[in-house]
Amino acid sequence: MTLATATTSGEPYCANAFYAYDAERNVFVFTSDDTTRHAQEMLANSRVAASVVLETRIVGKVQGLQICGTAERGDDADRKTYLRRFPYAAAVGELHLWRIEPDFMKLTDNTLGFGKKLIWKR
Secondary structure, three states: EEEEEEOOOOEEEEEOOOEEEEEEOEEEEOOOOOOOOEEEEEEHHEEEEEEEEOOOOOOHOOOOEEEEEEEOOOOOOHHHHHHHHHHHHHHHOOEEEEEEEEHHHHEEEHOOOOOOEEEEOO
């Protein structure tokens, strides 16, 4: 996932992160140490954007998700979600979990037709 943050004055920044999706709660869970630039920016300005793209060279298989939402600190449910997808992360040490609660998502899915877009809003 590519995560986009911004300073309180609007200066943009992006970073890549492994993520796990919790379909029941409709949240994207990821980990980021508090000392990173994007974590500092999320603490100051919780509005974020993100994208998830399936890598392919075949135009008919292009799929990409764009997300806008709010970043918050992760909780125990987020930890379970993340460790279910990345069980080895428990051995790394302390996890600094975050979640994105989306309020807008746009899926471009060429498997449904060239340039087909599905939009979800809270």
